[in-house]
Amino acid sequence: MKFNGFRHLREGAKGLVRNGWMTFASVSAVxxxxxxxxxxxxxxxxVNxxxxxxxxxxxxxxFVEREADQTKIDSVGDSLKQLPGVASVRYSSKEEELDRFKEQLGEGSEAYxxxxxxxxxxxxxxxxxxxPKETETLANSIEKMENIDSVEYGKAYVKKMFNFLEGVRIGGIIL
Known part of the structure; x- marks a missing residue:
């Protein structure tokens, strides 16, 4: 028995040359x-x-009430850390906020x-x-705590943003 493996390759190459446009079309489509x-x-x-x-x-x-003393401020921080659904809590004092305000406006500004x-x-x-989807629930429970002046989290935008991102993900999966 004689091995003719190269014959198949030779016939395949002839077929590619004879049907050049079909070969080009199939390779292009793939x-x-x-x-x-x-x-x-x-x-x-x-996107993900x-x-x-x-x-x-x-x-x-x-934002803690302005009149709160340091023990009340610390108790707010401890209460925040104990809430379910809290990943991290970071504190920024009035003085740090003033420094940040100064950086944004500049020392020479009238507002500063x-x-x-x-x-x-x-x-x-x-x-x-x-x-992140628990943000609104968590913010609502924080608002009910003592010594809290206000809570901000972009209420008007957060829910819309999550819905938009979910829509983008679903659209991408469909595509």
Whole structure:
């Protein structure tokens, strides 16, 4: 028995040459299909990564009453850390807030000079939820605590943002 493996390769090459346009069309169709699948996969990975980053950046700003003394401020911080669904709590004093205000406006500004004499800013806690979707529930429970002046978390935008990101993810899966 004689091995004729090269005969099959030779016949295949002749077929490719004889049907050049069909070969070109099939190779082009496969290339375009793989390219489109690759582009959509890359877009979906990027959209998911951006969505995750945006969701992780959602934070609740808790402003302590201005009249609160240091023991009340510390008790607010301890209470925040004990709430279920809290991932992290960071404290920023009135003085740190004034320094941040100064950096944003500059020392020479009229607004800074008026604030510098009597610091009207609040002590502030920055709270992050374990799950970004629990932000609204967590903020509502924080508002009910004692010695809290106000709670801000972008209420008007957070829910819309989560719905939009979920829609983008579902649209990407469909595509």
């Amino acid at each position: 290339t375009v299909t793989l390219l489109l699948v690759g582009i959509f996969a890359m877009l979906m990975f990027n 990564k951006i969505s995750d980053n945006v969701e992780k950046d959602v934070e609740i700003q808790v 000079r008026s604030v510098e004499k009597d610091n009207p800013l609040h002590d502030r806690y920055i709270v992050k939820a374990t799950s």
